[in-house]
Amino acid sequence: MKRILPITLFIFGSYFSFCQVYQNSLHFDGSNDYVQTTCPGISGSGARTLEAWIKTTASSTGSGGQKVILDYGSMTVGTRFTLNLLTSNAPRIEIGGSGLSSTTAVNDGNWHHIAAVYNPTATKKFILYIDGAFDTSANLSTTINSSSVNNLTIGRRNDNTNYFIGNIDEIRIWNHARSTSQILSLYNKEICSSQTGLIAYYRSNQGTANGSNSTINTLTDNSSSTYTGTLNNFGLSGSSSNWTNGANITSAPNTDTTFSIEQCGFYVTPGGQNIFSSQTITETIPNAVGCDSVITINISIKQSANEYITETRCDSFRTALGLLKTQSEIYWETFTNIHECDSNVQTLLTINHSKLDTQNVSACGSYISPSDKHIWTVDGNYYDTLLTSHSCDSIIYTVLDILESTSASIVVSGCNQYLSPSNKLYTESGIYIDTISNQANCDSIITINLTILNTSDTLIAVTACDSFESENGNNTWYTSGNYFDKTKNAADCDSIINYSLSIQFASLGSDNISACHNYTAPWNEKISSTGIYTGVINNSFGCDSILTLDVSIIDNDPTVSNIGNDTLATEQNYNSYSWLDCDANYNAINSQNSYKWKPTISGVYAVVVVTENDCKDTSDCYTFTRTAAVFEIHKKDFKVLPNPANNFIKINSNFLEFDYEILNKMGQQIMIGYGSDNKSIDISELPEGSYFVRIIKDKKSSTHPFILSR
Numbered sequence: 001m002k003r004i005l006p007i008t009l010f011i012f013g014s015y016f017s018f019c020q021v022y023q024n025s026l027h028f029d030g031s032n033d034y035v036q037t038t039c040p041g042i043s044g045s046g047a048r049t050l051e052a053w054i055k056t057t058a059s060s061t062g063s064g065g066q067k068v069i070l071d072y073g074s075m076t077v078g079t080r081f082t083l084n085l086l087t088s089n090a091p092r093i094e095i096g097g098s099g100l101s102s103t104t105a106v107n108d109g110n111w112h113h114i115a116a117v118y119n120p121t122a123t124k125k126f127i128l129y130i131d132g133a134f135d136t137s138a139n140l141s142t143t144i145n146s147s148s149v150n151n152l153t154i155g156r157r158n159d160n161t162n163y164f165i166g167n168i169d170e171i172r173i174w175n176h177a178r179s180t181s182q183i184l185s186l187y188n189k190e191i192c193s194s195q196t197g198l199i200a201y202y203r204s205n206q207g208t209a210n211g212s213n214s215t216i217n218t219l220t221d222n223s224s225s226t227y228t229g230t231l232n233n234f235g236l237s238g239s240s241s242n243w244t245n246g247a248n249i250t251s252a253p254n255t256d257t258t259f260s261i262e263q264c265g266f267y268v269t270p271g272g273q274n275i276f277s278s279q280t281i282t283e284t285i286p287n288a289v290g291c292d293s294v295i296t297i298n299i300s301i302k303q304s305a306n307e308y309i310t311e312t313r314c315d316s317f318r319t320a321l322g323l324l325k326t327q328s329e330i331y332w333e334t335f336t337n338i339h340e341c342d343s344n345v346q347t348l349l350t351i352n353h354s355k356l357d358t359q360n361v362s363a364c365g366s367y368i369s370p371s372d373k374h375i376w377t378v379d380g381n382y383y384d385t386l387l388t389s390h391s392c393d394s395i396i397y398t399v400l401d402i403l404e405s406t407s408a409s410i411v412v413s414g415c416n417q418y419l420s421p422s423n424k425l426y427t428e429s430g431i432y433i434d435t436i437s438n439q440a441n442c443d444s445i446i447t448i449n450l451t452i453l454n455t456s457d458t459l460i461a462v463t464a465c466d467s468f469e470s471e472n473g474n475n476t477w478y479t480s481g482n483y484f485d486k487t488k489n490a491a492d493c494d495s496i497i498n499y500s501l502s503i504q505f506a507s508l509g510s511d512n513i514s515a516c517h518n519y520t521a522p523w524n525e526k527i528s529s530t531g532i533y534t535g536v537i538n539n540s541f542g543c544d545s546i547l548t549l550d551v552s553i554i555d556n557d558p559t560v561s562n563i564g565n566d567t568l569a570t571e572q573n574y575n576s577y578s579w580l581d582c583d584a585n586y587n588a589i590n591s592q593n594s595y596k597w598k599p600t601i602s603g604v605y606a607v608v609v610v611t612e613n614d615c616k617d618t619s620d621c622y623t624f625t626r627t628a629a630v631f632e633i634h635k636k637d638f639k640v641l642p643n644p645a646n647n648f649i650k651i652n653s654n655f656l657e658f659d660y661e662i663l664n665k666m667g668q669q670i671m672i673g674y675g676s677d678n679k680s681i682d683i684s685e686l687p688e689g690s691y692f693v694r695i696i697k698d699k700k701s702s703t704h705p706f707i708l709s710r
Contacts, residue, residue: 026243028168035155037153048174055167057108071153078142079095089106090103093126121177129180170246173199190203195223205246259295267299271283282297313349313352316351326351360399362403378402382398415494420446457495461502516616522537568605569597580605657675
């Protein structure tokens, strides 16, 4: 038995040299995520340092933009201590009532280290550091007196506002003011829990980055304290509101690890314990840099063993240590196993021997050897090898006599079936191999090229009008039923045709039709006048059907006339009426549904009438001019210049001032105003056409036409 303690120490050292720690962080969604810790912070006016790594792209400027990183205390002036992002998207220290702000923006989506220091003995007591370097310092007008009412909160203020958006990692709370050199020396690396003055330390290296972490809702305090944090409102799945990738900093020098070891007999642990049985132990020892290292060792103690095996061989066997055995026996050999422990192996060896047999064989054409490995086609003496029941070689010596086989080819055909020379029945066309014995009692191989000519039975479903003649012309049937007819097919074999016959007959029909203007009959005749019509169509069975139609054609032809007193009218024998304005895309005129109508203005009009069966027709458009004048014409002269006009006109009259109207050719007022002699009137918005200008003065008016052309 050998001990391998030096190898064990090397393996142990390797674990400490290469142990890695996952660098994770917490992502806050800015909606309601926060971590509530049990750390009370530094109260009163005591010195302190708060540190954290952050990564964000959120804007913290403007009203309500504050993004809180760390916060504890109360909302009374001077009693709160808060590290946040505010003006210029930069870090800020607040104590409630006043604060110190940086001007260095850190919302660029990269990781940044932020440190807030309060040193009551310094000239400038409040100091901010960014990425390990001094950024700004000042004294505040408000006296600091931090409260312990609310413990340290990560990601929001204690009044449940100003939630942080982004990642927070590596949070440290110190009970003294860290110097510039102290901050620079440790800002980009994880530290040991034994650091002097470290009262809370959250590495945030828990969970699986961006994975499913629904059960990991506690933030571990990696200091010597037990100020753990509770995650609130986190989704704990995916890349948001979850454990995600953290800041790229140097891992902590502690070397907690678990490993397994196998030993022969016993094992001495790094802590000096002697272990004689398999078990798992845990030891805490300081590593090379002074941090505690917790070692969990799964120990497997291996002992020397005896093993018993069986071997069976043919003729001879060489042992694992190289000894040649030719007879059955029991023997022992000793080895060193993979753990360098002794292993004794007892072997029960059985030696079986090969044998030789001779046979005389006659075969037709060829012979397959007993092992199926060879095919022999000529006379001769041959050796073949088989395995015995003990899987050893059995050599067979064969004296072989090859006899001749014969072959032939034939081309045949038959109706439905064919019986071969060896009495095999074939029912399908093809090439077949048939075997009979020749004079030497060897196979005579016959290749048969066979064509099967089938008798055919056909079922035909037929529908015919009045009668049907069979396919061969031998039968004519006049009634529906099942009929059989026999004939020869192309192969001169019998063919039976089974007819399922349906005899249909022509039919008569009639109908009454009422249509507007015209009607197209089922036999495609266009009917435009009332009368009785007869035509031939196919019925549902495809047979001729005589159809008689009594057709009534309703054809309206309304007219419009002026019946006097500026009234339009049409015939009174229709069911309904609707008057149309032809100049307005034939739009219907509201509430005009009588056979007569009195228009208020001149225009072009038509009427739509409806008779029985909802037949509609529209009259020709009628040009109507009111006899009552649209305007009163006086002999008072005035001129419209220019005429034709473009975008402006001037009225040249004997009046210095007057009211005016512009009317369209229908006499409708489209523009009014107050004018004076030779003053321009803007008509640029009017379309081209004919218009009238009426001027009114002292209850008298005068009208003059003009043309607008551009």
